[in-house]
Amino acid sequence: MADLNKLLTPLFLNEKEIRKIIELMFFAYRDFTSGPDALLEKIDFGRAHHRVIYFVGKKEKITIKELLSILQITKQSLSRVLNQLVKEKYIILSIGEDKRTKNLTLTKKGHELENELSTIQIEKIKKILKDSDEDNISGFKTLLYEMIDDKNKIKFDKLNY
Amino acid sequence: MADLNKLLTPLFLNEKEIRKIIELMFFAYRDFTSGPDALLEKIDFGRAHHRVIYFVGKKEKITIKELLSILQITKQSLSRVLNQLVKEKYIILSIGEDKRTKNLTLTKKGHELENELSTIQIEKIKKILKDSDEDNISGFKTLLYEMIDDKNKIKFDKLNY
DNA sequence: ATAACTAAGTCAATATGGCTGACCTAAATA
DNA sequence: TATTTAGGTCAGCCATATTGACTTAGTTAT
Numbered sequence: 595m596a597d598l599n600k601l602l603t604p605l606f607l608n609e610k611e612i613r614k615i616i617e618l619m620f621f622a623y624r625d626f627t628s629g630p631d632a633l634l635e636k637i638d639f640g641r642a643h644h645r646v647i648y649f650v651g652k653k654e655k656i657t658i659k660e661l662l663s664i665l666q667i668t669k670q671s672l673s674r675v676l677n678q679l680v681k682e683k684y685i686i687l688s689i690g691e692d693k694r695t696k697n698l699t700l701t702k703k704g705h706e707l708e709n710e711l712s713t714i715q716i717e718k719i720k721k722i723l724k725d726s727d728e729d730n731i732s733g734f735k736t737l738l739y740e741m742i743d744d745k746n747k748i749k750f751d752k753l754n755y
Numbered sequence: 756m757a758d759l760n761k762l763l764t765p766l767f768l769n770e771k772e773i774r775k776i777i778e779l780m781f782f783a784y785r786d787f788t789s790g791p792d793a794l795l796e797k798i799d800f801g802r803a804h805h806r807v808i809y810f811v812g813k814k815e816k817i818t819i820k821e822l823l824s825i826l827q828i829t830k831q832s833l834s835r836v837l838n839q840l841v842k843e844k845y846i847i848l849s850i851g852e853d854k855r856t857k858n859l860t861l862t863k864k865g866h867e868l869e870n871e872l873s874t875i876q877i878e879k880i881k882k883i884l885k886d887s888d889e890d891n892i893s894g895f896k897t898l899l900y901e902m903i904d905d906k907n908k909i910k911f912d913k914l915n916y
Numbered sequence: 917a918t919a920a921c922t923a924a925g926t927c928a929a930t931a932t933g934g935c936t937g938a939c940c941t942a943a944a945t946a
Numbered sequence: 947t948a949t950t951t952a953g954g955t956c957a958g959c960c961a962t963a964t965t966g967a968c969t970t971a972g973t974t975a976t
Contacts, residue, residue, distance in 0.1 A: 606892050612880045613813070614915055615896065616873070620806075621911050622902035623784045624827070640961055645781070652774070658924060666785070671963055673925070694923040694972045712777070719773045722901045726894070731767050733887070733894025735776065740883045741783035750782050754775055801932055819953060832934055834954070855943045855952040 629714035637707075642667075642675045644711055647700065650685055651708040652753060655697035657690060664749055679704070790875035798868075803828075803836045805872055808861065811846055812869040813914060816858035818851060825910055840865070 630644050649664055650656055662672060676698075679685045684704035687696045700708060723731055742750060766772065791805050810825055811817055823833060837859075840846045845865035848857045861869060884892055903911060 606884055606889060607881060609877065612877050612884070613873070615880050615899075616809070616876050617813075617911060617914060618896060618899040618903075619784060619787055621907055622899040623780060625904045625907060626780055626902050628904070642962060648777070652778075659922090667962085668964065669924075670926080670965090674962085690923095692923080692973070696924070712774070715777050716770065716773050718902070719776050720768060722898055723767055723773070726898060726901075728767060729890050730894030730897055733891030734898035735779060736891055737883055737887060737895035738776075738779040738783040740887075741787050741879070742779075743786045743789070746782055746786060750778060753778060803933060820951090828933085829935065830953075831936085831955080835933080851952095853944070853952080857953070 626715065626718065629718065630711045633711060633714065639678075640675075642671070643679060646672070646675055646679060647684060647704060647708045647711065649753075650698045651700050651705065651712075654699055655690075657695045657697060659695070661698065664753070787876065787879070790879065791872045794872060794875065800839075801836075803832075804840060807833070807836055807840060808845060808865060808869045808872065810914075811859045812861050812866065812873075815860055816851075818856045818858060820856070822859065825914070 627641065631641060634640055634644055645665055646661065649661060653660070658669070658672070658676075662669060665672065676685070680687060683701055684707060686699050686701055688699065689695075690697045726734075739747070739750070788802065792802060795801055795805055806826055807822065810822060814821070819830070819833070819837075823830060826833065837846070841848060844862055845868060847860050847862055849860065850856070851858045887895075900908065900911070
């Protein structure tokens with residue numbers, strides 16, 4: 595049976611090949627986030643601050659509820675990080691049309707930090723994309739997308755409508 | 756100049772496209788690890804335990820030093836997690852040829868947990884690979900590999916020699 | 917108009933997974 | 947013999963997350 599599997603399983607479905615992908619995800623994600631992490635440390639922020647700044651930059655006037663739904667953390671967890679960002683004037687809160695809600699917006703200072711952080715990752719990706727053909731790039735994006743849970747694919751799509 | 760950029764920059768080098776990749780990495784990695792995370796919680800373990808079990812399973816008789824070099828955490832951080840795994844008999848330590856070193860090996864119990872955890876991720880990947888053509892798969896692996904820092908590419912290569 | 921629901925905020929306690937620094941033992945090596 | 951290396955440990959600290967209980971104010975449905 596083991597031999598039969600060897601004959602019938604396509605090369606890319608071998609467990610060894612799949613384990614390679616598990617490791618690639620681990621190494622790639624860690625190194626992809628290490629650049630921003632180092633910069634954040636200097637200003638006593640962490641990855642959590644980056645995420646908030648990133649998504650507030652992505653969607654101007656995002657509400658707390660939307661942010662929580664993207665980040666999938668608790669209100670209490672977000673609160674600590676967000677309060678720091680507001681106190682240090684990276685983000686401003688304003689009351690929304692529905693007066694129960696609040697709209698988050700990056701300040702100039704916030705945009706500058708967002709830009710510094712994103713630039714690190716953007717440049718890294720640019721370097722890779724420049725040396726890759728379009729088929730590889732499209733495969734990369736497609737398979738990453740497929741790794742997202744269905745319920746979260748919708749959230750990703752909404753961010754990129 | 757902005758117009759000139761629009762004309763000269765290939766579509767896949769647009770900032771918008773690159774930001775999509777940043778988000779794909781965030782969503783994909785989180786959802787990729789959520790399966791094992793849920794299982795680990797039931798037995799009061801965390802992601803750190805998973806990593807240790809994974810790499811001990813990957814490389815029988817791995818030493819503490821090698822493990823630290825892969826995980827890139829401190830000895831003290833590893834210690835807490837590893838001691839639990841040894842105490843609960845998922846891993847056994849034995850003295851290496853160089854008597855200063857120790858070889859880590861999964862017990863039967865350890866293999867079973869490793870298998871349960873990995874199966875979740877392997878099945879997820881299998882499903883994706885079955886619906887993808889080989890070019891896409893190869894692009895996915897190539898670009899993930901390129902996201903790894905050069906010094907860590909060597910470590911990845913050694914794991915998969 | 918009132919009841920129910922929703923968005924946001926807060927207090928407190930807890931867990932996990934990292935970190936630094938200091939210090940130790942035993943074995944290998946120069 | 948002196949130094950380096952592999953591993954271990956104690957103590958304290960920090961960041962990021964959790965759960966649960968509770969409040970306020972605004973919106974919506976009956």
